[in-house]
Amino acid sequence: MIVDAHAHIFPDKIAEKATAGISAFYGNLPTDSNGTVSELLQKGASAGVDMFLVQSVATVPLQVVTINNFIAECCKNYPDKFIGFGAMHPNFPNIPAETERLISLGLRGVKLHSDFQNFRIDDECAYPIYKACEGRLPILFHCGDPRSDGSSPERLLNVVRKFPRLTVIAAHFAGWTFRNKRAEQFAEYLSQHKDAKIYTDCSSSLFAMTPTRAAELIRTFGAERVFWGTDYPIWNAGEELARFREIPLTERERGQILGENLLKMLNQ
């Protein structure tokens, strides 16, 4: 069972523009994908991916409802392919009500991106989101960007200390772009909080590091806390699986990371 734990999808009419925007934001990262549902499914199928965690970021509060409706509709169209996460925004007027609504739509978590949404993840403005999600929905945080520190490991630790019942997925190895091995801060926290609900994914990371470093990071978190994902449309399943298979891991670890961990977290 292979699950892509980090895929972005967009309605067909804006997909190419959205994909170009993301690629440009990250220094023109090369992508040959267009961000549509059909292409994600087709590229995933040809690489052997069984399921996808799909989501999208609301760059302004006005997009929250539209995105949640779109992701929920995609999940309805492909119930055995898609697990949907909703969007939320710190400036959304009624966070508790929209959280209830997205749960009723069948969405299974919330995606936040502090750089696209212009907040720091430990700002009080985001607390209502954490309060609404604590004990109910995991939050997938985009993490890392050397140009800003809105999602730094220190800030993420502030969030999990303040909201210990919150399930957190700290994407991109919790921000591998923050050099100086700051991911190791998590190792220390996790060694003291063995039941912490903290996960990470290796999406948009493997292209920039050696397989040996990737293995080191995976074991820093613990293989049972890591998900594999593509960050589609930035990367596609074929190339990310090829990179993943280069990492020196045990078969057990591979199985956990490629799908077991995510499904287990969602079923808790």
Ligand SMILES: [Zn+2]
């Ligand atoms: Zn993302």
